[in-house]
Amino acid sequence: MEYTLLNNGIKIPMLGLGTYRIGKTDNDVYRAIRTALDVGYRHIDTATLYGNEAPIGKAIRESGIPREEIFITTKLWGDDVVKDAVPQAFDRSMQLLDIDYIDLYLVHWPVKNKLVSTWREMEKIYASGKAKAIGLSNHLQHHLETILEEANIPPAVNQVEMHPYVVLDDLVGFCAENGIICEAWSPLGSNKIPLLKEQVLQEIGGRYGKSTAQVVLRWNLQRGVIAIPKSSGKERQQANLDIFDFELTSEEMQFIRSLDRNYRTGIHPDEITF
Numbered sequence: 001m002e003y004t005l006l007n008n009g010i011k012i013p014m015l016g017l018g019t020y021r022i023g024k025t026d027n028d029v030y031r032a033i034r035t036a037l038d039v040g041y042r043h044i045d046t047a048t049l050y051g052n053e054a055p056i057g058k059a060i061r062e063s064g065i066p067r068e069e070i071f072i073t074t075k076l077w078g079d080d081v082v083k084d085a086v087p088q089a090f091d092r093s094m095q096l097l098d099i100d101y102i103d104l105y106l107v108h109w110p111v112k113n114k115l116v117s118t119w120r121e122m123e124k125i126y127a128s129g130k131a132k133a134i135g136l137s138n139h140l141q142h143h144l145e146t147i148l149e150e151a152n153i154p155p156a157v158n159q160v161e162m163h164p165y166v167v168l169d170d171l172v173g174f175c176a177e178n179g180i181i182c183e184a185w186s187p188l189g190s191n192k193i194p195l196l197k198e199q200v201l202q203e204i205g206g207r208y209g210k211s212t213a214q215v216v217l218r219w220n221l222q223r224g225v226i227a228i229p230k231s232s233g234k235e236r237q238q239a240n241l242d243i244f245d246f247e248l249t250s251e252e253m254q255f256i257r258s259l260d261r262n263y264r265t266g267i268h269p270d271e272i273t274f
């Protein structure tokens with residue numbers, strides 16, 4: 001595993017497990033997380049929206065792995081922002097996960113006209129010590145600028161859709177200049193686009209004996225972006241972790257970057273409404 005440090009000194013694994021739709025039932029979720037922990041994952045990404053915090057917390061508690069070795073992210077849903085219920089939403093996540101602290105708490109999507117007031121609530125949660133770091137998700141540069149102007153505690157992370165079809169170099173650069181680490185959601189394109197069939201990825205993978213998915217994940221890490229691929233099954237979970245024994249050249253990084261078409265599988269952050 002490779003790690004990076006957040007702007008408050010907290011250590012975070014560069015590769016985590018996404019958990020959106022990781023299992024149909026709580027039992028499926030539980031088993032997928034136990035498997036992931038067994039094969040070596042130490043960073044799990046969930047959210048209130050995913051409805052799976054309880055089985056994830058249970059899997060973590062029952063894994064026998066010391067709590068401090070596992071990095072857990074969860075997220076604040078926009079409906080709770082609209083209802084001015086941020087502290088209640090955080091407490092509910094804590095109860096469902098049933099753990100002593102959350103490593104990283106993110107604002108899931110920007111809620112218009114509430115960017116700064118939401119961040120104030122996030123800062124209070126951080127001050128309570130129950131979240132070791134706070135950050136954002138799906139925030140564009142203009143959202144970040146608004147928050148940074150007022151923030152007492154700068155966001156540690158911005159988690160956005162990012163893969164070779166939507167590279168977002170400008171956003172990654174802006175975040176880096178402001179000490180914010182980017183995380184890529186749907187780093188594999190979430191099976192909605194033909195990304196993993198791209199010839200250039202197959203050629204590069206062939207040089208290292210790696211799959212196109214492994215090449216894409218490695219590309220994220222080498223540009224300083226944390227990736228959180230989701231897989232329900234042991235084989236792909238393991239394969240997605242097996243990316244620390246090769247290094248892409250700068251030319252290969254550039255070839256992969258040239259697949260960019262500014263194409264999102266998900267909603268544009270300026271179009272979300274709550």
Ligand SMILES: NC(=O)c1ccc[n+]([C@@H]2O[C@H](COP(=O)([O-])OP(=O)(O)OC[C@H]3O[C@@H](n4cnc5c(N)ncnc54)[C@H](OP(=O)(O)O)[C@@H]3O)[C@@H](O)[C@H]2O)c1
Nearest residue numbers: 018019020185186187188189190191213229230231232236
């Ligand atoms: N902040 C946000 O707004 C936001 C939005 C969306 C997602 N996320 C987070 O990001 C995580 C990842 O995104 P995602 O789940 O949308 O998409 P993803 O990780 O890009 O792709 C997941 C899909 O790829 C398949 N897959 C996994 N490993 C593979 C491999 N090695 N080769 C081929 N296919 C592979 C999975 O199938 P199997 O499971 O069958 O292996 C699944 O269908 C989510 O789970 C969630 O935690 C955050």
